[in-house]
Amino acid sequence: MAEYSVFSLLRNAFSAQPDWKPAWRKPDPKPEYDVVIVGGGGHGLSTAYYLAKEHGITNVAVVERGWLGQGNIGRNTTMIRSNYLLPQNQHFYEHSMKLWENLAHDLNYNVMFSQRGCLNLANSPSQLDDFARRGNAMRHVGIDAELMTPEQIKAFLPALDLNIGGRFPVYGGMVQRRAGTARHDAVAWGYARGADRRGVDMLENCEVTGFLRDGDRITGVRTTRGEIRAKKVAVAVAGHTGQLMKMADIDRLPIESHVLQAFVSEGLKPFMDTVVTFGAGHLYVTQSDKGGMVFGGDIDGYNTYAQRGNLPIVEDVMSELAAMFPGLARVRLLRSWGGIMDMSMDGSPIITTGPLPGMYLNTGWCYGGFKATPASGWCFAWTIARDEPHPYNAAFTLDRFHRGLVIDEKGQGSTPRLH
Amino acid sequence: MLITCPYCGPRDVIEFTYQGDANRTRPDPASTDQAAWNVYTYDRVNTLGDHAEYWQHSGGCRSHLKLVRSTLTHAISSTAFVRDHGEKKSASRRKPGAAT
């Protein structure tokens, strides 16, 4: 019987709830593992899960400096989509979408994946042309996309002010109906439990402070809970990638760490049942199942490792929200917070072997690593197990920047502010 | 965050435009050294701690500034004009039309 099911629920309901086990054990570190994964965020945990499930590699530890899920996996606005233009991103994110569609069953854990759709508004005619191009590119490879007229948008999202304050009228939009949201904590916990039950050790409060080396080769990690040797060391620490790489004497990377803020309002009655993005600025918003409006905008824009943002972005984000939904202007904000993001210079991720022998690197997620969580772990596990990338992540190399092979989804050139 | 512009004094961060990492040197424009250009264009030190960086006081005196700011606390330990205004201007830098 599945660990979580209606039957286990009933059996426990009629007794003193004796059967529940913690979702993961709290083991002490072993002296050596086949694979050590640094970072207990979404990507580290899903990597551990797929290493065990798909490749039978279970002598694995996830090494996390705080608590599992304390990083960006527990801080994001949970939006999931696969509406990309470039083939490298399309295949990867569509693979992720397909994994999302079956994730709750696969993990036996309700991740509350809700395909409520994602509507990108076009606030200029040229933006609409651009969406038509992107939508066609998506449909060409079998990803769903529809172009919408303002009338269709009115019916799809009645709460929206189609005039957006008179300054940014809506010319149309593109919707991906299979896009949506999921419960971020459940994703981390579900992957952690799935990996734990297959034998993976979750080592919390265990900060990596250096690497063990044999010449160039990485042979393990030095941690606050002692040295741990490993045949393979996989790094998935999101905004802290630069710090980890400096421990391996790699001083420069095509990555900067920036803060992104997120906001949630007090709970409202059902108001909108989709994800919507503003085209004339940068705002994405949805309503959570509890009723709160969950939204965010741009990164603050300067290098930082502080998990808090500044007020100019707060003002910017609020004014965009109030312009789109004047009816929300007097809704009170409940909470805001920030997370440190690994902004790559072309807006696309890195999932690769290296950069040193014995090491594997997963980083560069910018604004969008939550939706990538399943495919990122799936591809990273493949890369670690087989010492070569899967075709889905073959383009996500680290040396692409120096080889003229950047994956510049927005066609904007080198900057650490892309999404 | 407040930034103390050496010309205007302490001002809100909203008046400033971030111009990024000051730890890199732009190769000579005539250089055809591909590797040097790649490093300049893509690679960053991404320091945790004191970070040298450029800001422009775009909503004020428009000076270009070089700051040292902690990426952990946001505390600014040094602010200076990128170009030293005390420096004697060379003839070639003269404003067009200025008296010789």
Ligand SMILES: Cc1cc2nc3c(=O)[nH]c(=O)nc-3n(C[C@H](O)[C@H](O)[C@H](O)COP(=O)(O)OP(=O)(O)OC[C@H]3O[C@@H](n4cnc5c(N)ncnc54)[C@H](O)[C@@H]3O)c2cc1C
């Ligand atoms: C405010 C915000 C909103 C976002 N919204 C979205 C969204 O709507 N959709 C979307 O797709 N993406 C979104 N993202 C991006 C997404 O959350 C991230 O890209 C993704 O979570 C990063 O991967 P991760 O889960 O593995 O990172 P994290 O959860 O940050 O995991 C990294 C882990 O590494 C640990 N670590 C760091 N250093 C060490 C060390 N020395 N030793 C041991 N462990 C260490 C950290 O403690 C952390 O737990 C958002 C991000 C933020 C901050």
Ligand SMILES: [Zn+2]
């Ligand atoms: Zn000034």
